Amino acid sequence: MYKYHGWFDLAESPAEPxxxxxxxxxxxxxxxxxxxxxxxGSGEARIDVFNGMHVLTVNGMPNHRGQEGPDLLELLEYVARTLPGSHGLLYIWDEESAEPPGFSGYRVGVMARGELTFRFDPFLSPLQPVVEDP
Known part of the structure; x- marks a missing residue:
């Protein structure tokens, strides 16, 4: 299983252009x-407007990362480069990942100042015992 959920406020620049x-x-x-x-295939990316602000949301749960995972990251990196004032979070859980935290937790993508960087999740990881019983 590969799950992702993210939101990103879209803005042109960190400063007033x-x-x-x-x-x-x-x-x-x-x-x-x-x-x-x-x-x-099993998810979506969409832009909505709330109170005059444009927000990109991404959500999906394919059985495997496949091409959907790399395509998602490519899209978000493009957004970060094109609209470097955008900011938001992406939560990814990949049970097939060999990289830490692997299947035991989430990785968090942080979009800010034109970059998408990854960090360990301090809130829902490790899944056991934080979310699930051991």
Missing amino acids: PWGEEKFDELLAEVSERVAGSSF
Whole structure:
């Protein structure tokens, strides 16, 4: 099993850009096109607007990481590069991963300042005993 859940507030720059909303609208259109063209067999990526803010959400649970995992990370890295003011979190659980924490916990992708970096999850990991009985 491979699960992912994430949210990302979309913003053009960490600072107030001097050129206004026009550039953001252009970049958002590019990102929206890329998101719409994404194909996640057991999941989805979508952009919604809440109170004037654009939010990208990604959710899925394929049986195996397959190509969906790398495609997801490629999409999020593209978003981070294109809209470097964007920020948010991605939780991934991959029971087939040889990298720590492996099947016993989540890895957290942190999008901030144009980068997607990974950290260990301090809240739900290790799954046993935090979430499940041993």
